[in-house]
Amino acid sequence: MRVLLIDDHPQILRIAQMALERVGGFDVHLAEDAAEGIALAQRIQPDLIVLDVMMPGMDGLTALAHLQGLPATCTTPVAFMTARVRDEEVASYLAAGAIGIVRKPFDAMRLAEDLSALLASSR
Amino acid sequence: MTTTPTPPLDSERLLWAIARAQSSFIQEESLSVVMDGLLQQLLELTGSEYGFIGERLIDDGGQPYLRTLAITNIAWTDELNAFYEAHAPTGLEFRNLENLFGRVLTTQQPLLSNDPAHDPRRGGLPPGHPALNHFLGLPIHTGQEMVGMVGIANRPGGYDQEVADYLAPFTATCANLVLAVKTRREREETEQAQRDFVAVVSHELRTPMTLIRGSLDLLHGLYADDIPEPAQELLDHAVDGSGRMLRLLDDLLQIDRLDGDRVKLHVEECDVNTVLSQVIGHHRAHAASRDVCLVLDVLGRPRVQADTDRLSQVITNLVANAVKFSPPSEEVLIRSRVHEDTVSIEVCDRGPGIAHEAQVQIFEKFRQATPPETRNADGLGLGLYVVKALVERHGGSVHVVSEPGRGATFTVRLPKTASEGGA
Numbered sequence: 001m002r003v004l005l006i007d008d009h010p011q012i013l014r015i016a017q018m019a020l021e022r023v024g025g026f027d028v029h030l031a032e033d034a035a036e037g038i039a040l041a042q043r044i045q046p047d048l049i050v051l052d053v054m055m056p057g058m059d060g061l062t063a064l065a066h067l068q069g070l071p072a073t074c075t076t077p078v079a080f081m082t083a084r085v086r087d088e089e090v091a092s093y094l095a096a097g098a099i100g101i102v103r104k105p106f107d108a109m110r111l112a113e114d115l116s117a118l119l120a121s122s123r
Numbered sequence: 124m125t126t127t128p129t130p131p132l133d134s135e136r137l138l139w140a141i142a143r144a145q146s147s148f149i150q151e152e153s154l155s156v157v158m159d160g161l162l163q164q165l166l167e168l169t170g171s172e173y174g175f176i177g178e179r180l181i182d183d184g185g186q187p188y189l190r191t192l193a194i195t196n197i198a199w200t201d202e203l204n205a206f207y208e209a210h211a212p213t214g215l216e217f218r219n220l221e222n223l224f225g226r227v228l229t230t231q232q233p234l235l236s237n238d239p240a241h242d243p244r245r246g247g248l249p250p251g252h253p254a255l256n257h258f259l260g261l262p263i264h265t266g267q268e269m270v271g272m273v274g275i276a277n278r279p280g281g282y283d284q285e286v287a288d289y290l291a292p293f294t295a296t297c298a299n300l301v302l303a304v305k306t307r308r309e310r311e312e313t314e315q316a317q318r319d320f321v322a323v324v325s326h327e328l329r330t331p332m333t334l335i336r337g338s339l340d341l342l343h344g345l346y347a348d349d350i351p352e353p354a355q356e357l358l359d360h361a362v363d364g365s366g367r368m369l370r371l372l373d374d375l376l377q378i379d380r381l382d383g384d385r386v387k388l389h390v391e392e393c394d395v396n397t398v399l400s401q402v403i404g405h406h407r408a409h410a411a412s413r414d415v416c417l418v419l420d421v422l423g424r425p426r427v428q429a430d431t432d433r434l435s436q437v438i439t440n441l442v443a444n445a446v447k448f449s450p451p452s453e454e455v456l457i458r459s460r461v462h463e464d465t466v467s468i469e470v471c472d473r474g475p476g477i478a479h480e481a482q483v484q485i486f487e488k489f490r491q492a493t494p495p496e497t498r499n500a501d502g503l504g505l506g507l508y509v510v511k512a513l514v515e516r517h518g519g520s521v522h523v524v525s526e527p528g529r530g531a532t533f534t535v536r537l538p539k540t541a542s543e544g545g546a
Contacts, residue, residue, distance in 0.1 A: 009330065015337035022345055083329035086380070087387045105333040105369060108340035 002027040002044065003115065006037035006063065007052040007081065015108060016050070016081070024112020034058035034066075042072040048119055049073075050102070053082040053093070064096055079118050081106065129280030130170035132289045140164035141296045154304055155212050158193035161300075165275060165293065166195070169286060172277035173197050173253065178301055179228055179263075179271050182218070187228045189272070190214040192304070199251040222246035224274045227260035231269045234260040237281035257281040261290060265298045270305075273297060318379050325375040332372065335365050359412055366409065370443060373436070374505040378488065381512045388430040388516060392540060395425040395434075395459050395466055402438040403457060406446060414451040417442070420458040425466035426540040433513045434537075440506040441470040441533050448474030448531070465519075465536045473530040482523050486511040510535075 003026050007013050013030045020026040029044055031037030034055055041049055049067065053060035060080055067073040080093045083104040090101055099122035102114060144161045148154075162176050173195035179187050191214050198204035207215075220229055226244050227234045236242045236258045248255060259282035263271040273294060278286070339362050342350070350358060380386045403417050410417050427434075438457075445455040449472045456471040477485060488508045510533075514521045518538050525531035 011334050012330070012337070015334065015341065018341055019337065022341070083326050083333070086376075104329050105336035108337040109344040 001048065001116070001119075002029070002046045004029045004031065004037060004041055004044065004046040004049045005081075006031045006034060006049065006055075006060075008032055008055040009052070012052075012104075016106070016111060019106075019108040019111040020115070023109055024116070026112060034060070034063035038063060038066050038070070038073070041067060041076065042070060045072065046076060048115060049076055049078045050081050050115065051078055051098075053080055053084050053089075061092070061096055064098065068097060077119055077122055079115065127170075127279035129278070132286065133168065134289070136164075137168055137289065137293060140168060141292060144296060144300065148300055148303065154192065154307075157300065161297070162193035162195065165273065165290075168293075169259075169275055169282075169290070170278045171259075171275040174273065174275035175224075176273045176297060177217075177271055178214075178304075179269050186218070187220070188216060188218040189224065189228060190216050192271070192301070197253050199253065219246065223258050224260050224272065227262055227272050227274070228269075231262050231264075233262060233287055234258070235282050235284070235287065259286060261287060261294050263294050263297045263301060265302050270298060270301045321375050322379045325372050325379065328372055332365070332369060335361075336369065339365055363409060363412065367443075370439070371505065374440070374509050377436070377509050377513075378505060381509070381516075386433075386513075386516060388433060390428050390430055390517075393427050393429040393431050393434060395427060395468060395537075396421045398431060398435050398438060399457055399459060399468070402435055402442055405439070406442050410446045410449075410455065413446060413449070415446050415449045416454040417446075418454045418456045420456060422459070423461040425459045425461045425468075427466050427517075427537040428540055429517055429537065433517070437510050437513050437535060438468065438470070440510050441468075441535070444506055445470050445472035445474070445531075445533075448472055450474065461539065464539055466539050468535045468537075469532055471530060471532040476527040476529050477523060477525040477531050478527050482525065485523070486521070 001024070003020055005013055005016050005020075005028065007016070010032060013032065017028045017030060020028045029040060029046065031040050034051075035058060037049070037051070051060040051063055055063075058066075060082070064078050067076065067078060077099045078097070079100050079102060080098050081102040081104060082089075082093075085101065085103045093101060100118035102111065102118075106114070140161070144157055144164070147160065148157045158176055162174060165171070165176070166174055175189075175191050175194035177189040177191040177194070180190055182188055191211070194207075194211060194215060196204070196207050196211070198207045217224070219225060223234055223236055223239060223242070223245050225246070234244070236244070237256075239245045239255045239258050245255075254277070256277050258274065258276050259278070260272055260274045262269045263273065273290075275282075339358070343358060343362055347355065347358075377386075399419060399421065403419055407417055442455065442457065449455055453473040456469070458467075458469040458471070460467045460469075486507050488505065511521050514535050514537070519536050521533060521535045523531055523533050
């Protein structure tokens, strides 16, 4: 499975990458900001995009709206990975069209499994 | 002009009105209810047609202005009426001081006008405003400071010094209430600031915690075999500590929601034993590392209407506590039972127990059973507060039975799902 992770925090990207590659055997691509991530998504056509919410420049919800407006990515499933998990915040992510939420801190050994489950339940 | 006779000034009724306002304030009725009641009494006692009670506040430019605590609805258009309905409960603000009540705010002196139409101090009324035949404005003082005022209008026969004197105990009461309101408001603002702080802190701590947790998970899960024995033990301690820290963050966030009354329960039919098994599964390794054995004892199929995540958090906090206080080589017993109307979940440890006088306190925020020598553990004392609050949100209850030195049993009772068949 090809996953694109977009998060402004390089260390978090790195840990999530290790978790997904070594535990899940995923093909993992990284972007440190939303604009870079959107460009990369159009090129590599991932099976799943995992987006941070709070990012400098373009935030996650805006990035999701952009992705939904592009022919190459409008059907790509997007999950949010965030520490902002109040009920009303989670509701806003789902309302925007996200398939689900991974809350930070995440369980690194289960991240691949959790994302697979999110993807499966969204189909 | 009307020929309504001037109503008498009844001192007994005045005192009664004051007493009633004070007692309703003490009973923590909402401020607008207390003030509306007080204004109503004021109008009746003086035979006035309309009026207001307001705070005197100072704007950024140093100008006084009025914010009402209660005001008669004299709206003369639908638009004004809608405005009144929307804003009166939180207070209407008046900043134009070129009028009779504005004069009271600036001079801080009583003002009596029985011919406002020809009074040079009046500023004119907006078109459509009900007639203003008589006006009495009285400042509300606490000590030297003018904190508010009352304004009343259209007492048949007009106002005089006797009315002003008659109302002295009334304005004194208003002064105390305005002061108490300010104190209450400041307290609420402080509490809100605390909640905001807790929310920000618990959120900001999650990013570094993500790095710590993620790294430890991978070290532990992928590379444990490559790590020499002494380092392995250190890794276990780090995993243990980070797990506890994460629970604290969850509790802090939960308290922010509970105190802000923003907890939304996603209630569904919930199999208690499944939740118990999951929670125990998560804690087994941690308990084993402390040489504590978790024992699950279930009978029947207890089902409740609950938010599974919250119920899981309740059990997690109780089990984590029991493990924390359990001496080595002892067991922690987790037991579910089905009763006539309820389902009970018990978590029993053989730890040091909790003194009788502490058994109520431990469910309060930031409380642990003290003295610390009897319960040697860290923590902010949030876990049981969260347990109690969440259980009560589910219509249930939690209590503890404990003898010092002989362990503790926490029992959660939840209403049973109506269709439950029993054990």
